[in-house]
Amino acid sequence: MQSRRVISKPQKESLVSPIIAAIASALIPGLGQILARVVNRGLIILASFITSAGLLIWRIATEGARYTGWKTIISKAYKLNPFLYLITILMIVTYIYAIVDAYLTARPGAKKSKAVGMIFMIILVFFAQGWEIGQIDLGALVRDADEAVPALTKVMWPWAKAISHPEEFRTSYVEVQTPCTDVAFPSGEPKTDEPYLIADPTCGVPSEVEVSLGTEFHVIGRNFVPGNEVEIWWKDSANREFHHRVDGDYLIVTPDKNGSFDISVIMPYRTLTPAAEEGVKTWQIQARQLISVGGAVASDELKLAVEKMIETIFIGMMATFFGILLAVPVSFIAARNLMSHSPVTMVIYYLVRTILNIIRSIEPLIWAIIAVIVVGLGPFAGILALTLHSLAALAKLYSEAIESIDSGQIEAIQATGANWFQVISFAVIPQIIPPFVSFTIYRWDINIRMSTVIGFVGGGGIGYLLAQWIRILDYRSAGIAVWFIAITVAILDFVSADIREKFV
Amino acid sequence: MLQIKNLTKVYPDGTVALKNVSFEVPEGEFLIVIGLSGSGKSTLLRCINRLIDPTEGQILWNGVDLSKLEGEELRKARRKIGMIFQNFNLIKRSSVFSNIMSGRLGYTQTLPSMLGRFTKEDIDMGKNVVERLGITDQMHKRADELSGGQQQRVGIARALMQEPELILADEPVASLDPVLAHSILKTLETLNHEDGLTVICSLHYLDLVQRYGSSVVGLREGEVVYRGSREDVRKMTDEQFKEIYGAEAERVGASIEGVVQE
Ligand SMILES: Nc1ncnc2c1ncn2[C@@H]1O[C@H](COP(=O)(O)OP(=O)(O)OP(=O)(O)O)[C@@H](O)[C@H]1O
Numbered sequence: 001m002q003s004r005r006v007i008s009k010p011q012k013e014s015l016v017s018p019i020i021a022a023i024a025s026a027l028i029p030g031l032g033q034i035l036a037r038v039v040n041r042g043l044i045i046l047a048s049f050i051t052s053a054g055l056l057i058w059r060i061a062t063e064g065a066r067y068t069g070w071k072t073i074i075s076k077a078y079k080l081n082p083f084l085y086l087i088t089i090l091m092i093v094t095y096i097y098a099i100v101d102a103y104l105t106a107r108p109g110a111k112k113s114k115a116v117g118m119i120f121m122i123i124l125v126f127f128a129q130g131w132e133i134g135q136i137d138l139g140a141l142v143r144d145a146d147e148a149v150p151a152l153t154k155v156m157w158p159w160a161k162a163i164s165h166p167e168e169f170r171t172s173y174v175e176v177q178t179p180c181t182d183v184a185f186p187s188g189e190p191k192t193d194e195p196y197l198i199a200d201p202t203c204g205v206p207s208e209v210e211v212s213l214g215t216e217f218h219v220i221g222r223n224f225v226p227g228n229e230v231e232i233w234w235k236d237s238a239n240r241e242f243h244h245r246v247d248g249d250y251l252i253v254t255p256d257k258n259g260s261f262d263i264s265v266i267m268p269y270r271t272l273t274p275a276a277e278e279g280v281k282t283w284q285i286q287a288r289q290l291i292s293v294g295g296a297v298a299s300d301e302l303k304l305a306v307e308k309m310i311e312t313i314f315i316g317m318m319a320t321f322f323g324i325l326l327a328v329p330v331s332f333i334a335a336r337n338l339m340s341h342s343p344v345t346m347v348i349y350y351l352v353r354t355i356l357n358i359i360r361s362i363e364p365l366i367w368a369i370i371a372v373i374v375v376g377l378g379p380f381a382g383i384l385a386l387t388l389h390s391l392a393a394l395a396k397l398y399s400e401a402i403e404s405i406d407s408g409q410i411e412a413i414q415a416t417g418a419n420w421f422q423v424i425s426f427a428v429i430p431q432i433i434p435p436f437v438s439f440t441i442y443r444w445d446i447n448i449r450m451s452t453v454i455g456f457v458g459g460g461g462i463g464y465l466l467a468q469w470i471r472i473l474d475y476r477s478a479g480i481a482v483w484f485i486a487i488t489v490a491i492l493d494f495v496s497a498d499i500r501e502k503f504v
Numbered sequence: 505m506l507q508i509k510n511l512t513k514v515y516p517d518g519t520v521a522l523k524n525v526s527f528e529v530p531e532g533e534f535l536i537v538i539g540l541s542g543s544g545k546s547t548l549l550r551c552i553n554r555l556i557d558p559t560e561g562q563i564l565w566n567g568v569d570l571s572k573l574e575g576e577e578l579r580k581a582r583r584k585i586g587m588i589f590q591n592f593n594l595i596k597r598s599s600v601f602s603n604i605m606s607g608r609l610g611y612t613q614t615l616p617s618m619l620g621r622f623t624k625e626d627i628d629m630g631k632n633v634v635e636r637l638g639i640t641d642q643m644h645k646r647a648d649e650l651s652g653g654q655q656q657r658v659g660i661a662r663a664l665m666q667e668p669e670l671i672l673a674d675e676p677v678a679s680l681d682p683v684l685a686h687s688i689l690k691t692l693e694t695l696n697h698e699d700g701l702t703v704i705c706s707l708h709y710l711d712l713v714q715r716y717g718s719s720v721v722g723l724r725e726g727e728v729v730y731r732g733s734r735e736d737v738r739k740m741t742d743e744q745f746k747e748i749y750g751a752e753a754e755r756v757g758a759s760i761e762g763v764v765q766e
Pocket residue numbers: 515516517519520521539540541542543544545546547548
């Protein structure tokens with residue numbers, strides 16, 4: 001082991017006197033330090049000042065964009081955004097600091113200092129600017145909490161929306177005759193198991209506009225489901241159905257605990273001309289009750305979430321699959337050790353590597369947006385985007401695995417008199433399979449995670465659903481989607497870690 | 505009979521690793537190549553089975569110039585030349601038996617061998633070789649689970665599967681302790697005596713050279729600087745050894761009595 005001794009270099013002699021250095025730094029921050037031959041520090045100070053001054057001017061210009069005349073712009077900007085005062089003050093302090101620092105460093109025989117305070121001030125200025133540009137507002141975390149909490153509760157515990165109770169209207173009716181005739185019209189009959197209605201009287205006349213009210217029927221209902229609301233409807237002789245209204249509102253009654261109700265209804269206006277309803281007709285008084293049929297079933301939202309989750313997993317799988325198919329051949333021409341034989345292959349190598357790096361450096365979400373433009377909304381766009389990104393990522397990892405192949409093993413097999421194919425299958429493949437499998441599982445994991453969000457930009461899968469539900473503020477349904485994503489990713493973590501452990 | 509004639513190797517970066525090397529190896533010899541690190545021992549051995557292409561010169565083996573062979577002919581010649589490496593160069597993730605069977609690749613058709621299929625005779629032969637080298641218990645383990653000495657036995661077994669006439673051993677014991685070194689060299693000696701295989705082996709330690717070599721070639725900076733018979737070698741003093749070898753020369757220090765006889 002060689003031990004490295006740190007030799008502290010003596011401070012180089014300043015080119016100018018301390019006063020000149022201070023004045024230089026007052027004119028151009030950092031210039032004094034450069035003249036005092038601490039060039040790096042001077043350059044850092046200069047660059048920092050140019051950057052933060054540029055940022056400040058930009059912020060002032062945006063805040064005061066609606067005004068004209070630079071004086072107005074500045075004063076308005078500071079009034080609108082008092083935070084700019086803080087930044088300005090910090091910059092002035094740093095400016096003075098830089099002048100003092102220039103003076104001190106230019107003193108003859110000055111010790112080489114680390115300028116910690118200077119760097120701290122510069123970081124502080126940038127921190128303040130970052131705070132302002134990032135619109136950091138810690139208050140927002142709690143200000144609207146009372147609105148956020150119910151929504152978040154729904155997201156976190158959405159299961160009320162996961163099941164539904166199928167319901168349907170059951171209609172019971174009693175017929176009444178209009179007008180009355182000599183023959184008594186029979187009323188409804190009591191039934192034992194079904195709900196029934198009995199009307200009294202059993203005949204009457206409709207209301208007539210501005211002339212007379214219709215006959216008042218006393219209707220009793222029995223055997224209804226206690227507590228469930230009952231809507232009262234009419235059906236006239238022409239089979240038109242309409243709500244019974246009382247003062248413009250629908251009549252809704254709630255049966256008592258025995259399932260009974262008693263009401264009085266006045267026969268409404270005709271909807272037909274009297275002429276069309278000549279003769280003796282029968283009308284129905286209907287009682288419609290919403291009752292649940294069958295047990296609890298999965299809600300439509302739940303089914304949709306399951307379907308889209310399956311779609312999501314397959315998007316990830318197909319992308320991984322295509323990614324592997326494309327990456328394997330590409331990885332061979334992206335492996336330095338295989339391509340370093342001639343200048344031509346080296347050019348190909350660099351070309352392929354560069355393309356792969358570019359593809360990889362663009363996020364899959366951006367690729368998805370491009371894919372949606374090309375092939376339209378839907379899972380295929382997602383598959384394309386993820387395939388492209390997987391290709392680039394896998395080809396890089398695979399080629400690195402190929403580059404780290406132990407050539408000794410290859411030579412040993414060559415030495416036995418094996419041919420090219422035998423060398424590949426005996427010496428190369430056993431060496432690259434484990435890293436290939438490991439990288440592939442890792443990629444598969446990433447792809448399924450990515451496929452859950454690729455839908456946000458239209459790439460299909462559960463993300464698409466989640467985005468829509470969030471947009472229509474259906475937090476419960478969104479919660480279902482979020483849960484599915486979380487569960488899938490958790491399972492995936494577990495499975496992929498397990499598989500990879502076995503191979504590495 | 506192996507005849508090396510004016511063999512020269514210049515690497516692409518200009519390093520002259522062998523300069524005009526000539527010597528003969530009669531059949532059944534246990535030739536030991538000595539020389540400092542960088543003197544060209546590995547280069548010499550690798551030229552013989554053409555893992556490296558010599559720049560100039562001839563390697564005549566039973567009248568055939570190995571340095572001119574290409575393709576199928578080269579592979580046919582390689583089948584008869586087993587090679588043993590300092591770092592064993594086993595396929596680490598494959599089983600011991602699969603490693604041993606890879607010695608038959610030169611005799612096996614491409615497609616079956618790629619599927620890992622070997623003939624019944626070859627498999628029986630593998631089992632015999634495994635038994636002969638005392639690694640039967642390790643047969644189904646992964647190669648990298650074995651100790652160094654066991655791995656080198658697998659390396660020898662792989663070479664034996666080639667039914668070789670010549671064995672090239674490039675510092676076969678440099679990564680092993682003295683006791684194991686003796687044990688491995690004794691195995692090579694047995695093959696040399698009983699099966700009549702010619703062995704060319706590079707070594708570092710004088711006592712091993714004296715104990716096992718039937719003749720010696722000394723290399724320095726790619727040139728042959730010493731050629732001695734068994735008797736010459738036996739008489740060789742440490743001083744002479746150091747002349748060829750430089751100050752690095754040393755004795756391994758373990759006596760042959762310490763080796764467990766197999
Ligand atoms: N692939 C190569 N490219 C360029 N020079 C090489 C290459 N391989 C070996 N050399 C050089 O050739 C010379 C001989 O090397 P070689 O490996 O044959 O020596 P060696 O005697 O086997 O040494 P060691 O005892 O260290 O194994 C050395 O100077 C080495 O640096």
